[in-house]
Amino acid sequence: MPLTLTLFGPFEARYNDTIIPEFTVEKIIALFAYLALEPGKAHRRETLAALLWPDYPNETALRNLRQSVYRLRQILETYDPALPDTLFTQTRQTITLHSDALTLDTAQFTAGVQQPPTPATLTQLATLYRGELLTGLSLPDAYAFDEWLNIQREIFHQQAIESLSRLLALSENQPDTVLALAPRLLALEPWHEETHRQIMRAHLRNGNRSLALAQFQDLKTLLARELGVEPAPATLALSHQILTAAPTDEPAIESISAPLQNFPAAHTPFIGREPDLETLTRLLHDPACRVLTLTGPGGMGKTRLGIETARRLSTRPNRFPDGMVFIPLAQIEHGGLLASTLAQTLRIPLQGRADPRLDLLASLKSRRLLLVLDNFEHLLQPSSDNSPPPAISLLVEILNEAPGVAFLVTSRETLTLQAESVFPVEALPFPRDPVPEASAHAEVANTEAPLAFPAAQLFIQTARRHRPSFNPPAFTQDILTICRLTNGLPLALEMAAAWMRVYDCTEIVQQLTQSLDFLTNPYRDAPPRQRSIRAVFAASWEQLTAEQRRTLAALSVFRGGFTVQAALAVAQTSVLDLAALVEKSFIHRAGEGRYEIHELLRQFAAEHLPDPDAVHARHAAFYLTHLATQTPGLNGPTPQETLATLRRDLDNLRQSWQWAVSHAEVKLIAQGMDGLTQLTMLNGTNQEGETALAQALAALTTATPDHLAVRSLLSSYLAWLRIGLGKNQVAAENIQAALALSEQAQDATSRAYALSIDGWLAQTQGRFSDAESALREAITLFEQTNNPLQRSLALIRLGSIDWRRGDFENALAYYLQSLALEQSLNNKRGLTRAYGGIGLAYFNLGKFDDALAYLGQALQLDRELGNQPGVSRHLGNMGTTYMQKGNYPEALACFHEARTMAQKAQNKNELAIWLGNIALILLAQTEYAEALRYFDDAIQMQKETGDRFNLCETLLGKAEIYLIQGRDAQPLLEEGARLSDDIQRKDTQLRAHLLQARALAQIGTPAAAHSLLESTLEHFPDPESQARIFYERWKIEGRPEDAQRAQAHYQTCVARVPKIEYKTRLAEIQQTL
Incomplete structure (x- = not known):
């Protein structure tokens, strides 16, 4: 094929053997490589976008994907216009790469691995693997891709090592070939001792004893420097053999296969754990590994993994020519019987001596065996004289006396031997987070469908043995729930699946949530201690x-x-x-x-647990104290670190709060309520926080001053969260309750909080005088109680009142005061609020570039902090700025991203604003049907939340479309005008008058329209309003003098505030005149 991709080593693309140099963007390289390594598969665009841009909202990630695909096609089209369509099949939902349109080194390598391991095939594989997959490529901001890439690298790396190892084993009698190939394997794994030994033997066969010993010294130095260990006994023995060998002597070649003895037959398929198998076989291939212990709780699958590891090892070159032997130990009563058990299983004749160890050691001394000891833990009980357990003493003797014997042990407890390597066996992987219903059958970020995870596959395959007609996709969510309830424990999954003969998946979920005793083993041939999960754990408990x-x-x-x-x-x-x-x-x-x-x-x-209340009390005290200690850090220089610390213990914090609430522990609730509220808001889980605070408030009924103050603060925090959820009416009730409680308690702190939140709610409802009064008193109280953090927030809210009134200079002054306080506190979260307010003020003062600069700073900080509500707000405000600059694509991108985030946070107030702004852009672009849909959604939400300030603008936007379409807009105009008058919002009052004049003209009453506009001129004397009024009258009556007056005013406006509306209308007038 003319197009060739090289993925081993640094990425390289060639066309007709000419390098394509345009591939410089890492995300495009990553996308191309990912598609190439998964050819013929229809990848969903959402999956690819989430893989490469996981931290971006869906719309932004998809846009980035479209741009990357476009650029990728552009590059390929430069060399062959038909190449992109030959290489890719693209739909609106998926992208597929066709492997027959290119030559790919990884595909050739994979095909070779699947061929019989002949010298020619292995040589080709060694040639193809010229380095690590995609050397140097890393996407730190795309963790799922990096994880996938690391897995792919490890798979190819191990296949390359295995191929080179096999080739070296086949070339053992060709020392020159060994000396040419071995350095390549050592480049992949420098401490691979077997390869060093092959080099030593090759030098010896060539008669170069000094080079063989030099290789040993190099290895010894490397191991000491890198790992701090000595060479393995086999290597030491080989070096001694080289030192003492006659010139014609040759060390023995290691076995390429090993017989399995006494291994039980596998009655069920082995699922998952491929990386574990590769790691374990690699460890056992190294002679330095003498004892490898698989540890984990009962039911984790240690025995099966040990058996499959030995089976895998037996098919590869290994160091056990005398075989591998499986020795079950569960029925041995004590460690003193281990020697006779080993001798009996290994068929070692005993000479009738009192101690069978002597015959066992004598037989094993010259043998090279792997002994798989299963269920060792009960043999670890110490002797009555505190000497080592007899079973451990025997293993140590064998290790000392039989250098060719190694042990693979399964045990719920480590052996604690110097020679021991420990491999913890973990649960089978499954989706840790709930999978949305819509994507339950789709790909997820790690490229696996949810039901393809090993835990789900084990459940499915076991279930089908009991119910062959089982249809897993119909029960996807239930299967994933079962995986989570069993936490991926293999034995528990098999026990749950066995119930498919009686229940369906939904009923199994119900049973699992009710009792641990549901998990029983129906198989008659199951070992007694695995007849139920309870029996498994009870056996361990006894130890x-x-x-x-x-x-x-x-x-x-x-x-x-x-x-x-x-x-x-x-x-x-x-x-x-x-x-x-x-x-x-x-x-x-x-x-x-x-x-x-x-x-x-x-x-x-x-x-x-004998005394659960006492332990739960200590648990609640520890975590709620921890929360209180960490809370100040949420408003400091590194809030993201504090947030990460708290998120790690989110489940413990939830439980602690619930316990404190259920026991009405006022002190603990008081310690945790501020941090809980902030944590809830930063996590975007206001609804969960609302429930937690409401339950606490209901639990506290005492009327001491301290308790009254706590109840007041709880009410204020609850109102804060409910405003974010758009529940303004009930939030207002909470605020009034908070004020009354603080009055009873005579507590300045709780009153200040209540007033500050009251002022915030009042200004969103257009009650500016009430808001200003509440906030000014709150600021005074925060000063008296030395709370600069809340004082700064109150200043921001006070600035918002002036901003909504149209006094942008005064608003800017308040925002700058807040900025100074936040800088003195080094509070990054507060800085974002101040930057955002300053940006908004500059926007309204017509300084769009300054506005975008401050809003950009706020956005960057909040992205760093992971503050999703802040990111949403700044995006929306930047979108508004771009909209007024006339940059509609950027504005829409900002609004859609902000909308997605507000939806996720269930913030109806902000969501309605962004929907309304999207509608305004669609109105400007004459997309009336789509604009109406957005307007309707925004109006419904604003009526639900009581957001009258923004509702009046949304109503008038919809009315304007109705006028354009010749529909009856009067009810909308009347409602919008009434609201504008109620809250004294000047810009929408003017817009309502202009649209009403247009409506009067359309129904054939131009005199009434003229009269209304004359009256409007008197009430709105500022240049911006005058420009709009004269423009509207010119459009209705067509008089040139109105156009000239509008032109003069718009020229003044453009010089002060260069909005796209002013520029467009000015150009229209100038072209006409």
């Missing part, structure tokens, strides 16, 4: 000391993980007991200094 049981039960109160500090405070335990629970696989490390407990195991442990 704990009394103190460890008490600790685990106390840890069951945590949700979503915990830190060591939290565990010590809440469970009142020690670090040693926590470490013991980690070693025994009851809890596991989850990164960032956190620990987690499997959900089903947590439920089991919770049943054994």
Whole structure:
């Protein structure tokens, strides 16, 4: 094919063997490479957009995708105009790349891997793999793509290592070939000891003993420097052999296959865990790995993974020519029987000695075996004299006496040996977050459909054995819920799926949420301790000391993980007991200094909690104190770090709040309410916060002054959230209650909060005098109580009143005062509010570029902070600025992104504003039908929320379309005019008069229109209003003198505020005159 892509190493594209240099943008390279590596597949555009632009709203991400695809096609068209259509099939929903239209090195490599491993094929694979997949490419802002790329890199990397290893094994008797190939493998994995040994043997075969020993020294230096370890015993033995070998001696070649002995047959398919298998086989391939322990709770699938690892290893070149032996240990009563069990399984004849270990060690000394020891944990009980467990002593003796023997162990507890490598076996992957119904059957960001996750696949395949007619897509949401309820535990998934013979998926979900006892094993051949999840956990529970049981039960109160500090405070335990629970696989490390407990195991442990109220009380006290301590950081220089810290414990915070509320713990509620409110708003979950605060308010009924002040503040915070949800009427009731409670308590702090929020609500309703009075008193009280943070916010709200009144210079002064306070506090969140207000003031003063600069600063800060409501607000205001500049595409992009964010946050107030603004642009573009749809949605929401300030503008916008279409606009005009008069909004009062004059002219009463405009001229003497009035009269009556007067006024307006409306009308008049 003329088009060739090289993905191994740095990305390179060639056409007719000429490099295409235009590929310089990483996102375009990433998109092209992703499609090329997934050929023939119809990729949904939403999936690709989410993959490459995950933090962007859907509309913006899709726009970025369209631009990238367009640029990609442009580049290809430069070399062949027909190439893009040959290479891609594009629809409005999907993009597909056709692999037969190009030559791709990764496709050739994959095809070669699937061929029999002949020397020719392996040589071709070694040639194709010229470096890491897409070397140097990284997209930090596209975490899903980076994760996918890392997985692809690891797969190809391991395939390259395996191919080179096989080629080296086949070339063992060709030392020159080995010496040519081995450095390439070492470039991929420098500490791969087997390769170093192959080089040593090749040099020896060539008669270069000194080079062989030099290679050993290089390896020894490398391991000491990079890993801090000595070479493996096999390497040391080879170096000794080289030192002492006669010139004709050759070290033995390692086995390419190994027999499996005593392994149970697999009755069910093995699902998932491919990366685990690759990692484990790689570890066992290294002679330095003598003991590899698979740890994890019961039911995690350790045994099956161990068996499949041995099977995989047996098909590859390995170091166990004497085979691999599976040895089940569950039925052994104590560690003293391990030696005889091993001897019996390995068919080692015993000589009748008192200690069978002697015969066992003598037989194993010269053998090269992998012993798979299954279910070792019960053999770890210490001896009565505190000496090591007998089973451990035997393993240590074998390790010392038999250098060719290695162990693959499954155990719920680590062995704690110096030679041990530990591999924690984790739950099967599943979608952690709920999948929206609309996308339940679509691709997700990691390129897998939800039901393709291993946990879901295990459930589905087990369910089909019990109900062959089972149709999984019909139960997608239920299956994913089952995966989450079982937390991906394989045994639990199989037990749940077995109930498909009786229940459907929905009923299984209901049963799972009711009792742990639902999870039982129906199979008669199941081991006794795996007959139910409860039996599995009970067997592990018995291995704990009394103190460890008490600790685990106390840890069951945590949700979503915990830190060591939290565990010590809440469970009142020690670090040693926590470490013991980690070693025994009851809890596991989850990164960032956190620990987690499997959900089903947590439920089991919770049943054994003797004094739940005391532990829950400590839990609530710890986390609500933690929340109060962290809250100031939300209004400091690094709020995003504080927010990330709190989000990690969101489930614990929820539970703590619920406990405090249910027990009416006033002090704890008082500690947490400010932080809870701010956290809820920053997370965009106002509705959840509303419920939490309302429940707290209902729980507190005491009337002491302290309690009254807390209830007042709760009412104010509740009003704050409800205003954001558009529930203005009930918010007003909360504010009045807050004011009354603060009056009873004689508390200045709670009164200041209530007044500030009262002023905010009043100004949105157009009650400017009431708003100003409330905010001025609030500012005074915030000064008296030394609360500069809330004082700054009140100044912003006071500035908004003047802004809405049209006094933009005064509004700017308030915003600048707020900016000074926020700068002194180093409060990034406050800075965004101040920048946003200043930007709005400059917009209305006609300084559009200054406005965009300040709004841009606010937007950038809020994006950094992850403040979604702020991002939405700034986008909307930038959209308004772009709209007045006449840049409609940018304006629409801003409005649509802001609309999406407001919808997600359920902020009806802002959502209605952005819908109305989109409608205004569509009106300017004469898209009347679409504009009406947006106007109608905005009007409905503004009536629901009581947003009269914006409702009057929306009503008049719809009325203007009705006039253009010749429809009856009078009811809309009358309602819009009445509202404008009620709230004294001058710009919409003027617009209502102009549209009413136009309506009068249309129904054949030009005299009445003329009279109305004459009256309007008297009431609106400013140049902007005069320009609009004379323009409207010129359009109705056609008099040149009106056009000339409008022209003069518009010239003044354009010089002061260069709005697109002024410029357009001025140009129209000048062209006519």
